[in-house]
Amino acid sequence: MTIEILEEARVFEGRQLRIKHVSASCHCDMVFSVFLPPQIEQQAVPVLWWLSGLTCNDQNFVTKAGAQRVAAELGIAVIAPDTSPRGEGVPDDSEGAWDFGLGAGFYVNATQAPFDQYYRMYEYIQQELPALVQNEFNLDLSRQGIFGHSMGGHGALTLALNNPQQYRSVSAFAPICAPSQCAWGQKALAAYLGDDRAAWQAHDAVALIESRGFDKPILVDQGLADSFLENQLKPELLHAACAKQSVSLTLNHRAGYDHSYYFISTFMEEHLRYHSAFLNR
Template sequence: MDLTNVSQAKVFNGWHKQYQHTSSVLHCDMRFAIFLPPHASAAQPVPVLYWLSGLTCTDENFMQKAAAFQKAAELGIAIVAPDTSPRGEAVPDDVDQSYDFGLGAGFYLNATQEPWKTHYQMYSYVVDELPGLIEANFPVTSKRSVAGHSMGGHGALTIGIKNPEKYASISAFSPICHPSIVPWGEKAFRHYLGEDKALWKEYDAVELIKAHNVTTPILVDQGDADGFLDDQLKPETLQQAAKENNVPLELRIQPGYDHSYFFIQTFINDHLAFHASQLLND
């Protein structure tokens, strides 16, 4: 499989690198970023945290803004950040070029509707193709966890819940918890998946908790000054579903914090330590 190194920089004695490759799942060229901690080697491979970013983001937002590398280097965890949607001239976009649908807004699902289904297969890309590529080309183990922010928090929750054998832990900042009932999710699901709301449930964390026996530990942080809290995120629906189904969810409401990467910076070390407790536990 082709893999082109786009950039690299040493950081906290580890390496941040960007790569481009041709995705057979998304039918376009894709870019991802990886952080490798100092001791990562063929003789000492490390586990991986997959980070899924939110609307309008690329592989760069988390890597440049989250201030995660020092703690990841200390813990000995690699971090992989894919793009948030397929890209390229052949990839369809929202006709109105809205920020919340189309390019930059793949919602980590497999689209079933035209013209989206050829390229918008982000679920399969994140769950299958990308980890296969990472594990074949970098000094990492097959132990994985998944985390994300906003749309990416939705992705982390749904992907982690549906694949308990592949992810040791799940965390999210400000996730879209119940996308089937909020404007962002309704718009994306209607276009990507059609009008069959039974299919929507396959990509809705609240509905998945009701349908699956979830034993994977989950950590969620949510700021109470988040402008999207009441209309788009609805963490109380996730908390209620988790309580009713005995899911090991810790939801922390953080006073005064908004939806930004300043919020993520503040609590990212907690999330990395949370994942390390599962990934490094033999």
């Protein structure tokens, strides 16, 4: 499989790359960004996947999160995929809404036309992209972690819950904890997966924990000045599910912080060091 390096910059003695390739999962060109720490020149390094939120692409994290300095110190590669397929012919929301379609893939494999041909972000993140980067870079895919923000926090949680053997660590910033119980999630899951709510459960962190538990700790940071907190994110449901199933959850309530990358960048170092404790051992 051929990759095209669109951009490259040196940062903290590592390499920040932006890469395009043809995706077999999404049937279109896909773009992702990867930070390669300096240690990769001497040894295989672990991988931390970042999943971004609604309206974002691979660049929001790269330019705003401030992750490269600490990732370089810790020797962790950080990969930020796009949030949806894009390009000519890729279907979008019929009314051009920002919370569905392009930029809002919700990290599921769509089963409903016309989205089922392209919107296969779950398979893309969990299978295709790891195989691609392992062939291209000196990465240790036996040491993977995953984290994300908002819709990407939902994706990180559900991917980790469904694939505990693949991901050693998981965390999230302001995740959509129970998409089956909020407007963003209900709109996306119905359109991508159909009206049978039983099919939604595999992509709902609260439902997954309630049904099967989880044998790894979870770290979540949530800003208390987040305008989406009450109606869309519902961390209290995640807290209750983890308590019921004896899942180790650290839920940090951050007074005064909103939903933005100002919030994410403030606590990014804590999350990177959290993941490092699992990936660098």
